[in-house]
Amino acid sequence: MREAYQEQLDKLAEELAAMSTMVGNAMEQATTALLGADLSLAEQVIDDDMKVDEARAxxxxxxxxxxALQAPxxxxLRTVISTIHAAESLERMGDLALHVAKAARRRHPQPVLPEDVKTYFSQMGQVAVQLANRLNQILRTQDVQQARDLEVDDDEMDDLHRHLFSxxxxxxxxxxxSAAVDITLLGRFYERYADHAVSVARRIVYVVTGTMPTSERP
Amino acid sequence: MREAYQEQLDKLAEELAAMSTMVGNAMEQATTALLGADLSLAEQVIDDDMKVDEARAxxxxxxxxxxALQAPxxxxLRTVISTIHAAESLERMGDLALHVAKAARRRHPQPVLPEDVKTYFSQMGQVAVQLANRLNQILRTQDVQQARDLEVDDDEMDDLHRHLFSxxxxxxxxxxxSAAVDITLLGRFYERYADHAVSVARRIVYVVTGTMPTSERP
Incomplete structure (x- = not known):
C-alpha cells in the first residue's frame, strides 16, 4: 500500500514538473512572438494553453x-494539498504567457514594443524562463535551499519591472x-508570472519543512 | 460522527462567507479612499489586509x-478542497483591494484619478462590492442559480473596464x-477582483453539481 502510494506521489510531482516545462516554453515562445511580432508563434502559444489547462485538471x-483512496x-496530506495549489499557480503562469501572446497577436503586424523597451522584455522573458526551469528542478528534487533561492530571481524580475516603469x-x-498602456499590462504579466513561480517554491518549502517561509512578498 | 462532520463543514462555509464580507468591505473602503484621496482610510485597508490573510490561514x-480526521x-472531499481554493481566491481579492488602497496612498495628497474617469471607478467599485455581497449569500446558501448568475455582474465589470480603456x-x-499607467493598473485590479469572485462561484457550482461550468472566461 505504502509503496503504491509513494508511486502516486512521485507521479504527481512528475506531472507538476511537466507543467513547469510547458509554461516555461509558453513564456519563451510568447516573448519571442512579442519581440519579433511573430503571429504564427503567438497563435501556437494561444492554442497550446489548452494543454496546460488539461494538465492541471x-x-x-x-x-x-x-x-479519496489513501486518506493521507x-x-x-500537506504534500497532496500543495500539489493542488501548485497546479493552480502553474496554470496561472500559462495564462499569463497566453496574455503576452494575445497582446502580440492583437497589434500584429504592428510591433507592440518600441525599440527602446525591447531589451527589458527580452530580459524579463529570460528571467521568467529561468524561473520555470528552476521550478522544474525544485519540483523534481524538493530541494529547499533552491526553493528559497528562487526569490532572488524574482528580485531580478522586480528590478527589471521597476526600471521599465521608470x-x-x-x-x-x-x-x-497607447504604447504605455500596453507595456504597463505586459510588464505586470511578467511580474505576476514570477510571483506565481515563487508561490510554488514557497509551497515546496512548506511541504518539506512544515513551515511556510515568513518573508512575505513586498 | 456524521453530525460533527456536517458541523465542521458548515463552520468552513461560515468562515468563507466571513472572508467575503471582509474583502467586500476592503474594496468598498479602498474605492472610497481612491476617489476621495483619503489617506487614513487607505491605511486602514492596508492594515486590515492582515486579517484577511489570517482568516485564510x-x-x-x-x-x-x-x-486528516474525517478522510471525506x-x-x-470536493467540498473541502473547494474551500481551500475559495479561501485562496478570497485572499487574492483582499490583496487586490490592498493594491487599490496602496495606489491611493502612493499619490497622496494628489488624487490618483482625473475627474473624468472617477465615475468609472465609482461604478467598478460598486460592482465589486456587489459581487462580494452576492458571493457571501451564495457561500451561505449554495444556490447554484445565483452562482451562475454572478457571471452577469462580471460582464458588467468587463464592460466598464473596456470603456475605461477606450x-x-x-x-x-x-x-x-503617468495617469494612464496608474489607471491601467487600477482597472486591472478591479477586473481581477471580479474574476476571482466568479472563480469562487464556479467552484460552488462544481461542489453542488459535480461538474465545473464550461463557459470559460473570454
Missing part, C-alpha cells in the same frame, strides 16, 4: 483520487499613451 | 483538520502617460 484529479494525514513614466517617453 | 487549517470522499487610449486623453 488531470493533476487535480489524481490528487483527488489519492485523497500529516506530511503526506522609462515609461519618464520625461523622455515619446511613444504615447 | 485559519480556513485552510480547518480544512486540513477535516481532511466523493462530494464531501477613454484612456482615446484621442481626447489629456492627463498624460
Amino acid at each position: 488531470r493533476c487535480e484529479e489524481h490528487a483527488f483520487g489519492l485523497l 494525514v500529516a506530511g503526506d 522609462v515609461v513614466m519618464g520625461a523622455e517617453w515619446s511613444h504615447g499613451v | 485559519r480556513c485552510e487549517e480547518h480544512a486540513f483538520g477535516l481532511l 470522499v466523493a462530494g464531501d 477613454v484612456v487610449m482615446g484621442a481626447e486623453w489629456s492627463h498624460g502617460v
